[in-house]
Amino acid sequence: xxxxxxxxxxxxxxxxxxxxxxxxxxxxxxxxxxxxxxxxxxxxxxxxxxxxxxxxxxxxxxxxxxxxxxxxxxxxxxxxxxxxxxxxxxxxxxxxxxxxxxxxxxxxxxxxxxxxxxxxxxxxxxxxxxxxxxxxxxxxxxxxxxxxxxxxxxxxxxxxxxxxxxxxxxxxxxxxxxxxxxxxxxxxxxxxxxxxxxxxxxxxxxxxxxxxxxxxxxxxxxxxxxxxxxxxxxxxxxxxxxxxxxxxxxxxxxxxxxxxxxxxxxxxxxxxxxxxxxxxxxxxxxxxxxxxxxxxxxxxxxxxxxxxxxxxxxxxxxxxxxxxxxxxxxxxxxxxxxxxx
Numbered sequence: 001x002x003x004x005x006x007x008x009x010x011x012x013x014x015x016x017x018x019x020x021x022x023x024x025x026x027x028x029x030x031x032x033x034x035x036x037x038x039x040x041x042x043x044x045x046x047x048x049x050x051x052x053x054x055x056x057x058x059x060x061x062x063x064x065x066x067x068x069x070x071x072x073x074x075x076x077x078x079x080x081x082x083x084x085x086x087x088x089x090x091x092x093x094x095x096x097x098x099x100x101x102x103x104x105x106x107x108x109x110x111x112x113x114x115x116x117x118x119x120x121x122x123x124x125x126x127x128x129x130x131x132x133x134x135x136x137x138x139x140x141x142x143x144x145x146x147x148x149x150x151x152x153x154x155x156x157x158x159x160x161x162x163x164x165x166x167x168x169x170x171x172x173x174x175x176x177x178x179x180x181x182x183x184x185x186x187x188x189x190x191x192x193x194x195x196x197x198x199x200x201x202x203x204x205x206x207x208x209x210x211x212x213x214x215x216x217x218x219x220x221x222x223x224x225x226x227x228x229x230x231x232x233x234x235x236x237x238x239x240x241x242x243x244x245x246x247x248x249x250x251x252x253x254x255x256x257x258x259x260x261x262x263x264x265x266x267x268x269x270x271x272x273x274x275x276x277x278x279x280x281x282x283x284x285x286x287x288x289x290x291x292x293x294x295x296x297x298x299x300x301x302x303x304x305x306x307x308x309x310x311x312x313x314x315x316x317x318x319x320x321x322x323x324x325x326x327x328x329x330x331x332x333x334x335x336x337x338x339x340x341x
Contacts (some may be wrong), residue, residue, distance in 0.1 A: 003050075004037065009086050013039055013048065016081040016090055024048075038093065043309035045093040046080055053087040060298040061139050062215040068138035069217075070297050074122055075210045094210050095288065100199035103235045113241070118209035119202050120249050123194070126211075128258050140192050145220035150182035150276055157283030161301070165338065166330050167284045173320040180317055181276050186270055189261065190219040193337060198223040198232040222261060223273040231274055231307050233281050233300040246270075271311050275318070278308045295339040305331060 005013075013022060022041040037048040040274070054060045060082075069076050080090040099119065101111050103112045130140065145198070156176070162168045194201075194217050201213040226249060230242045250262050263269075281304050285297035309325040312318055 005050075006086075006210050009048075009050070009083075009088055012081075012083045012086060012088065012207075013090065017041060018048070030318055039090070041281065045142065047077070047091045047093045049089045049091060051087050054084045056084055057082055059139075060084070060331060064139045065214050065217050068134070068140060069130055069214060072125055073130075073135075074125045074130065075208060076214065078213065082111050094203040094205045094212070097204045098200050099202040099204065100232075100234050101210065102204055103199060106273065109238055109241050113244070115202075115204060115209055115243075116229075116245055117248060119197075120245060120252060122202075122211050123197060123207060123225050123229065124249070124252055124256065126194055126217070126225070127191040128253070128256065128261075129215075131219075138192075140214075140217035141219065143218040144190055145185065145193075145218060145224070147179075147182045147186040147323045150185055151178060153283065154178045154182065154276060156287065157279040159283070160286040161279070161282040162324070162330075164290050165301075165335060166326060166333065168324065168330065170324075171320060177318045177321050181272055182227070185221055185276060188221040188223075189260070190265040191222050192217060193225045194222045194228075195220070195224070197228040197287070199229075199235050204311045219270060221273055223266070223270045225279060227277045229269065233278075233285070233304045236303070271314065273329070274311050275308050275315070275321075278311075282308070287339060295336075298338055301335045302331065303332075 002107070004026060014020065017039075019041050022039050025038040025040065027036040027038055027047070033051065034052045039046045039048055049062070057063050063079065063082060066076055066079065078092040080092065082089045099115055102115055103109070106112060130138070133141070140256055158170065158174065158178075162170060162174075193238065194214050195213065196213055196216065197211075201211065203210045203212055230237060230245055241274065250266070253259065253262060282301050285301050285304070288294035288297050304327065309331060312322040312325055315322060
């Protein structure tokens with residue numbers, strides 16, 4: 001038994017696993033309010049995900065999307081049991097090795113490429129197999145990125161990053177350019193996308209890539225997940241690796257008969273999505289500090305903001321944002337200094 005967990009949850013674990021004792025280790029949390037625990041027993045282990053109570057299994061986004069993804073062959077953790085009234089789900093333990101850790105443990109990026117190729121395979125399943133209509137429709141097929149959602153994310157970045165820790169005074173012109181970005185992305189064909197497809201949400205177990213943290217999946221441009229993976233805030237893929245993996249995605253999609261999804265403006269939309277997605281990430285990292293004093297993500301802001309600034313240099317429709325990101329003092333700020341006591 002464990003003093004970390006409430007008694008009702010402990011009894012649930014004992015009953016479901018048919019055991020009399022277990023050890024419990026709280027795992028390092030991510031940016032969400034969910035908590036994770038490793039349940040160790042009889043030389044085996046499971047992971048317990050704990051959040052708010054929910055009404056039923058079928059309508060719970062995490063379990064609904066998981067079942068849908070697994071039905072089309074996406075590798076994701078198996079569910080052992082769930083207790084809606086307790087807000088917990090008992091899952092297969094995928095271990096601690098993320099794609100991020102695999103990337104950084106080697107000097108040569110080529111060592112990580114086989115796992116990135118697997119990540120491309122899983123994302124293609126999500127985009128094209130999980131997008132096929134089913135009855136009843138999965139939750140991820142019923143909600144979508146639209147102009148309003150994209151704009152909310154950019155305004156979040158404006159509040160917490162540009163104005164918040166950036167300290168910038170902004171012109172109304174910014175909102176016009178934000179709207180152009182969002183309307184352009186909303187006009188793209190929509191496929192199921194993971195929404196947070198980066199190296200910390202890809203686990204490696206027995207040499208295979210597994211997908212986690214998919215509960216916010218929704219319809220959107222195929223470029224959204226590809227930007228998340230190739231322009232990840234947590235790793236630094238080389239331009240050569242990015243070019244190779246983008247070509248790998250396009251070649252595989254075309255070979256599978258989905259080539260019509262790769263339109264002539266694919267790279268243009270990719271760059272616009274990069275600007276939106278990476279600004280959103282800067283907003284999230286900044287908000288963790290602004291709203292709860294969490295300094296862990298400040299070190300990722302400069303790299304991510306630089307991606308935006310570099311990409312903006314080729315965007316004739318975004319002159320104000322280009323000037324803002326490239327000519328201001330924003331990129332020269334030491335955001336990590338906010339950690340100082």
